[in-house]
Amino acid sequence: QVQLVESGGGLVQPGGSLRLSCAASGSIFSITSMAWYRQAPGKERELVARIISDGSTNYVDSVKGRFTISRDNAKNAVYLQMNSLKPEDTAAYYCNVVTGPLVWRDYWGQGTQVTVSS
DSSP states (O other), X not given: OOEEEEEOOXXXXXXXXXXXXXXXXXXXXXXXXXXXXXXXXXXXXXXXXXXXXXXXXXXXXXXXXTEEEEEEXXXXXXXXXXXSOOGGGOEEEEEEEEEOSSSOEEEEOOOEEEEEOO
8 A cells, every 4th residue: 555656757968967756655664775776678677776764875886976865754755866967877767665674565666767868
């Protein structure tokens, strides 16, 4: 009954910026982490950024210094600010929420397309 609704994707020129949003609705408890993954055609899905319940963050090396993940606890929302976008950032981006430790759940958003092209 929990749904993750994503928004913010689109077409942007190299060097531009986008901000992805993911809002969780429904009953959700004890979020362990929220994250963004991405997958391009013919490539494996990869973890882009993750924020843990204590506020710590992790990023894949290719986006360090360019992307920032943040969370709004009151809204059960997670965001991904993407700056200095490159063509290789083009992919479908997926929001992920993991709950626990007492009740482990793994939720996924529907995906939002990010295309970086001139």
